[in-house]
Amino acid sequence: MTNTVEETTSIRTEERSSLLGRVAGSPLVRLIVRRVLIAIPLLFAISVLVFALLEAMPGDPARQQAGMDATEEEVESVRKRLGLDRSPVERYVSWLLGFLTGNLGRSTVSGQSVAVLVGERMAVTMELVLLAFALSLVIALPIALLAARKPGGVFDRIVMVISMTLLAVPNYVLALLLVLVFAVSLRTLPAIGFVPIEDGLWENLRSVTLPVLALGVPISCFYARFLRGDLVEQMNSADYIETARAKGVGPWRVLWVHAFRNSSFGLLTLVGLNVGGLVGGTIIIEQIFAMPGLGMMMLQGAMSRDVAVVQICVFIFAAVAVFANLVVDVMYAVLDPRIRYGSR
C-alpha cells in the first residue's frame, strides 16, 4: 500500500510537529527559552543604564570635540551635528531602533560605521578571551588536583603562595612584568601589536602570548585556589568519598572521579561568573599591548565620549557575560541530574 504525496507530506509534517513539540516541551529547551527571555529585558536594562551613565558623565562632549577655545556658537554647531540638541530619551530611542534594525550607527568621532569597527575588532578580543580562558583552565586543573592530593604539603604550600601573590598583582602590572622579561630581556616575544591569523598562525600566536598570559594567569590562580579548596573539603567531609574509600578505591581515583566531579560544578559556576571580568580585563590589556580589539576601542570611545561606540561595546560585553551564564546554567542542568530544570 502506498501513500499519496499529500499523505506522505502530511505524515512528515505531523512527525516534525510532534518532534518539535517534544523538543519544545523538553525541560532543557524550556530552561533555555526562559533564560533567553530573561536575558532580553536584562540587556535592555543594561543598555538603558549605560546610556544613562554616559549621559550623567560630567563634561560636555560637544565642547570636548569642538576644542577648548571654541566659541559657544561653534560648540552649539557641534552639538547639533552630534544630535546632542535632542532630548536623551529621543536619542536613546533612536539608538535602540537603529540597533533593532541592524543599524549600529556611526562613530561620532571618526564617522566610521560602528558595525564595521566592531567587526574588525571582535575577532581580536574573542581570540584573547578564548585563549586566556583555555589557558586558565589548563593551568588551574592539574595544579588544583595536585595540591589537593596532599593538602598542606610542599607543593600545595608553594602553589598557594605563588597563586596568592599573582592574585594580588593587578593584570596590567603582570603585563608589564611579562613584557620586561619576554620582550625586553629575552627578546623572544613582541612587546606590542597583533598579527592576524591570516598573516601566519605562528606569528599570530606569538603576538597574543603575552596578553593571553596577562589575562589568563591571574584567573588560573583564582580557579586553582577555589578548586583546590573545594576538593579538599569534599575529600575531608563528603560521605560518598568515605564510601568510595571504604570500597577500596585508590586515592587518585577518589580525587579525580569522585571529588572532582562534584567540585567541577562549583568551578563551572565560577567560570560563568568570571567571563564578564575576563572580557573586562581586555580593556586594559589591549591598551598595554596595542591590540586593536573591542576593549581598546571602548576605552578610546569612552575617552572621547563616543557614545555610539561605547554603547555597543558595553552591550557586547554584557551580552557575552549573559550568554556565558546561560551556557553554564544549561551545562549545569545537563551534567547534574539532581538539578531540576524548573528550580534554577
Added chain:
Amino acid sequence: MKRIRNEGRSAARLIGSFAVVLGLGLTSVACAPGGQSDATDEGKSGEPQSGGDLTVLLDAGFAGGWATGLDPATSNTTGANLPQNSAIFGGLFTLESEEGAEAEIVPNQAESYEWTDEGRTLTITLRDGITFTDGTPMDADAVLWNWIRALNSGSTGAPRIDLKTDGPAPTLDPEFMDSLWAALPEDVNKADVESDLTAIQVVDDLTLKIQLNTVNGSLLNSFPGTNLNLIGSPTAYAEMGAEAFSLMPVAAGPFIVTSDKLNERLELEKNPDYFKEGLPYLDELTFQSVAGDQVAYQTLLAGQGDVIEGLSSVTLIEEAEKNPDVKVVLGAPTSPYVIQLNSRIAPFDDKRAREAIYYATDFDAINEGLFKGQGEMSQSFTASGGLFWEPDVEGYRTYDPEKAKEIVEELGGLKVTLGTTDIVTARSVTTALQTQWAEAGIDVEIEAQALGDVISDFVGGQWEAMLQTAGAWDPSVGIGVSVRFGSTSPYSGAPLPEGAANAGDALARGLETELDQLLADSIATIDPEERKARYAAVAKYISDEAYGPFGMAFSPAQVMRKNVYGPGLTTPIPALAVNQGVLYDRVWVESD
C-alpha cells in the same frame, strides 16, 4: 576678533603623561643596563645616510590618537598629530632651530612670504614645480581650495583670523567652485565661504594673499600648528572621497601613506618625487600608538620602536639617560605651570587672597622635589624655549610664608578648593601646594578630576583655583596666555569687563578689560621686539593683579636609539603645541 585656536590638551597632556608611569608604579630598572649616557656625542653624527626604516612610538592619549582622521580640514587633532602631518604633508612653513640658535619660522613648500599694508596683508609665494604624489601640481588654486576647506569644515585645527572681507569678490573658475563646494560640509555657511574667498585670493599660479582687518603678529608663527599649513591634493580628494582621503590623504610631503589603522598604526613610504632632492632619507616610516610612557619605553627597549616622541615621565627620562643603548634629548621648555585664580568669585575676588597664594607658594621646592630640578622656573607664561621669554617680572611676589600668614590672618582665614586634572603628577604638585599653603594657614581641598570635568568647571565658572600649564612657543598660539587670562575665554579667571554680565555679553557689546587690550596689543604688531615689550607688559599686569603664580616649565624628551638623527630629535625644536616638532624629511638612521 577671532583668535588662533588649537587643541585643548596642553595642560592635560603636559601633566598627563607623567601619570602613566607614576600610576603604574613600575620602572624598567630591572632590565635596563646601567651606566651613564654619553651626553657628549648626542646630536653628533657623520654624513646623513639614505635608506632604512624607523618606527616612532606615540602616546595614545595625545599624538598617538588620530580618531578623526588625517584630512586637515576635518581632523580635530591637528595640533597633536604634528608628527604625522610633518611626514605626510611637509607643510608650507616649518619651525626650525639650528643647534644653539633661536627657533624661527622658515618657508618650506612656500618659497617666501611678505607682509605689506602695515601688517594687514600677507602674501605667500609657493615653490615652483612641487607636485602632489598623484602627479597634480601643488599650485595656488590647490592651496586656496585647502585653505577655504580648512576654515569652513569645522576642524579645531583651523586658525581664527580676522579677515578683511569688504573688498571686491573675485570671479572664480566654476570648475574650481564646484570642486570646493563638493568638498565642504553640506551645511556649510555659504556666506562665510564667499567672505573668505573675498579676503584670501590667488594672485597668480604660485602666489596667494591674505587680507586682514587687524594686524596679527602671531599668524605666521601659528601656521605650522594649524591646518592652513597642510595642503592636500584636491584631485585625489575628488577621486577618493572624504572617508578614504581622511584615512590616506594625498599630499606633497616626504612620505606617502600606505596603511592607516586609525589610532593604532600608520605606515608610510618614501615619496620618490619629493621636491627636496635627496630627501627624505628614510625609505619607510611607521607611527605606532602605545599606551603611555612606560609601555613606550619598554617597547623601545624590546626593539619594536626606534623613537619615543615626547616622553614626559621624569623617572623614565632619568632611566633612559643611564641607558647606553638610547639617546635622550630634552625639549626646549615653553609652557610653565600656573595656578589660575578665579578673581570673579570669593575668595579670590579679594586681591589680598590672591597675594597670599603667591607668598605661600614655593615652586622652587616643588621643582626640586618632584622634577629633580629639571624644570625651568618662570614668573610668566613662557620659558627659554619660547618667544619673548622674561624669566623675572618686576614686582613679582615670591615665596614668603610669613607675609602669607599675615594676610590670611587679616582675612580671618582662607579656604581654597584647588582643582586639577586627575593625573598622578598633577596631584603630586597639588598635594605639595596643599602642604605649603597649610603652613600659611590656608585650608586647601584638592579636587582632582577628569579633563572633561575640569573643562566643565571652567565653563561653569564656579572654580576657585586651578593648576594648569600655559603657553607654547609663541604665547599667543595653542593654549596660550589669552586662553588663560583673556576676559572672554571660558578658561580664564581674570575679571570680566566692567558692566558685562558674562563673556557672551562682553563679546556682544565689545567690552574689554585693560588686560584684554594688552593681550590684543601683543599680537597687533609684526615686529618681534615690539611684541616682546608688549608681552612684558602683559606679564607685569598679571603679576601686579596677582591673577596666578607661575612655576616650572618642563618639556617632554625625545628618546631614541643611538643610530637615529634628525632635526627635532637630536636637535631640539620648541613645541608648537605640547610636543616638539620633528622634521621627518631630514631624519636618518645610521646603518651598522
